[in-house]
Amino acid sequence: MQSLSPTKIDAKKAERILVVEWNDGHASAFPFGLLRAGCPCVECRGGHDKMRSDPEPSVFNQELPESSATNLADLSLVGSYGLNIQWNDGHHHGIYQWDYLRKLCPCEQCRFEKQK
Ligand SMILES: [Zn+2]
Ligand SMILES: [Zn+2]
Structure with missing residues (x-):
């Protein structure tokens, strides 16, 4: 199987969502707040030992308010x-694989x- 990658990435700043279309046909709409809550950088995840794990389940319940931290x-x-x-x-440290x-x-x- 082909490895997963996006075919299209579109940041809709007015709506504050990042739309990603994937090469398997799926489309995702990520609210900016979710992306920031799920920032995968060492600083946000609290240590190198956590870098390989999946997103923390709690990020899906976090409602980050609109602020400079959640403005892309x-x-x-x-x-x-x-x-x-x-x-x-x-x-700007997060690299979302x-x-x-x-x-x-x-x-x-x-x-x-x-x-x-
Ligand atoms: Zn999905
Ligand atoms: Zn971060």
Whole structure:
């Protein structure tokens, strides 16, 4: 099977969502607050030993208010394996690898599959 990667990434700043279309046909809509809550950088995850794990389940219940921390400033691809997101508060350490990003997908289908 082809490895998971996005075919399209579109940051809708007015709606505060990041739309990602995947090469398996799935589409994800990530609220900016969720992306920030799930920032995979060492600082946000609290240590290198946690870097390989999946997103913390709690990030899906966190409602981060609109602030400079949840305003997306810029996006850039990191090689072919991930996405770097820069936030308006200057935070820019998170590299969302495709597998991780997909696990952050908040849609019902993905949330349901994760619970199994
Ligand atoms: Zn971070
Ligand atoms: Zn999904």
